[in-house]
Amino acid sequence: MKENIKIESLNIYFKTKAGNVKAVDNVSLELEKGKVIGLIGETGSGKSVLGLSILRLLAGNAVVSGSIIYKDIDILNLNKTNIVGIRGKEIALVPQNPGTALNPIIKVGKQIAEGIILHEKAKRKEAKTKTLAIIKRLMMDSSISKAYPFELSGGMKQRVLAAIGISSDPTWLIADEPTKGLDAIVRNQVYKTFNKIKKRKDTGILLITHDLILAEKLCDKIAVMYAGDILEFGLSKEVLENPKHPYTKGLVNSQPHMNLKPMKGLSPSLINLPKGCKFHPRCGYAMKKCFLEKPLLYKTPSGSKVRCFLFDKTRKYYKDI
Ligand SMILES: Nc1ncnc2c1ncn2[C@@H]1O[C@H](COP(=O)(O)OP(=O)(O)OP(=O)(O)O)[C@@H](O)[C@H]1O
Numbered sequence: 001m002k003e004n005i006k007i008e009s010l011n012i013y014f015k016t017k018a019g020n021v022k023a024v025d026n027v028s029l030e031l032e033k034g035k036v037i038g039l040i041g042e043t044g045s046g047k048s049v050l051g052l053s054i055l056r057l058l059a060g061n062a063v064v065s066g067s068i069i070y071k072d073i074d075i076l077n078l079n080k081t082n083i084v085g086i087r088g089k090e091i092a093l094v095p096q097n098p099g100t101a102l103n104p105i106i107k108v109g110k111q112i113a114e115g116i117i118l119h120e121k122a123k124r125k126e127a128k129t130k131t132l133a134i135i136k137r138l139m140m141d142s143s144i145s146k147a148y149p150f151e152l153s154g155g156m157k158q159r160v161l162a163a164i165g166i167s168s169d170p171t172w173l174i175a176d177e178p179t180k181g182l183d184a185i186v187r188n189q190v191y192k193t194f195n196k197i198k199k200r201k202d203t204g205i206l207l208i209t210h211d212l213i214l215a216e217k218l219c220d221k222i223a224v225m226y227a228g229d230i231l232e233f234g235l236s237k238e239v240l241e242n243p244k245h246p247y248t249k250g251l252v253n254s255q256p257h258m259n260l261k262p263m264k265g266l267s268p269s270l271i272n273l274p275k276g277c278k279f280h281p282r283c284g285y286a287m288k289k290c291f292l293e294k295p296l297l298y299k300t301p302s303g304s305k306v307r308c309f310l311f312d313k314t315r316k317y318y319k320d321i
Pocket residue numbers: 014015016021023041042043044045046047048049050059060061062270
């Protein structure tokens with residue numbers, strides 16, 4: 001599918017005074033058009049960096065290699081003018097921090113309409129009609145178009161950002177932690193907004209989140225990140241209800257609605273990464289091999305992929321954990 005986003009051997013490091021920060025390590029991942037793919041993992045695991053790289057929005061000290069193919073084009077090779085034609089129009093971002101992402105002195109409706117005018121070269125009147133249709137589609141009251149951002153709650157601002165995101169009918173939406181800092185009721189409203197977008201089936205979503213309840217409700221597939229690596233990838237239900245990698249198990253068990261059992265240890269320094277499996281210093285199942293060699297992504301009988309030697313069936317210490 002030409003409109004899939006195919007990430008291949010993506011490496012991203014940041015040059016800093018303390019050394020090179022390896023934020024994304026040889027990631028290959030295909031995002032299927034019209035599907036919702038979740039990206040979960042502890043803080044600092046590289047989720048936002050991966051999402052922003054698709055939009056070429058990384059900071060100036062980023063060094064990127066590999067490829068991100070969309071419609072037969074490598075996004076990483078586009079010049080600044082051409083990326084502007086894709087960003088916002090075909091691949092849109094719903095940014096983190098709704099508090100700062102909206103312009104405080106412009107009414108919300110106008111902010112949604114501006115995107116439509118910019119990307120679709122629409123006339124102001126057409127843009128206004130479409131803005132009201134989008135507001136209605138996302139189940140918000142039309143009166144919000146006349147409100148200034150400060151008049152809206154955090155959840156409402158987040159939904160307005162989603163409205164801006166879909167205003168140009170993009171093929172892809174990259175949403176970075178849309179429920180961060182919101183209480184349960186408002187989180188549910190944001191979920192409903194994204195579910196509406198999902199139901200239209202013509203927009204795929206890359207959902208970056210710590211909210212595993214949201215991830216399970218919305219995502220078709222989930223990728224689990226740790227220190228720049230994907231450690232597990234598979235159907236959402238499979239990954240969250242039957243996690244295979246010891247790290248995914250730890251993440252699931254540390255959720256407030258689960259045992260709330262924090263995972264032991266801390267993520268490694270991205271400047272000085274552990275040899276072998278990056279998770280081995282924290283892993284209760286670590287074997288000698290894990291200290292020396294980086295595991296591949298092994299396919300499990302249920303179809304998910306797990307970067308863990310316990311799932312390398314060719315070896316005799318394979319067991320279901
Ligand atoms: N411009 C930069 N210079 C140096 N390091 C950076 C830069 N941008 C990001 N990083 C580092 O890259 C790593 C990955 O960051 P990223 O924001 O992708 O994490 P994340 O998984 O989104 O975490 P969170 O869940 O907290 O949002 C972090 O260690 C971060 O400090």
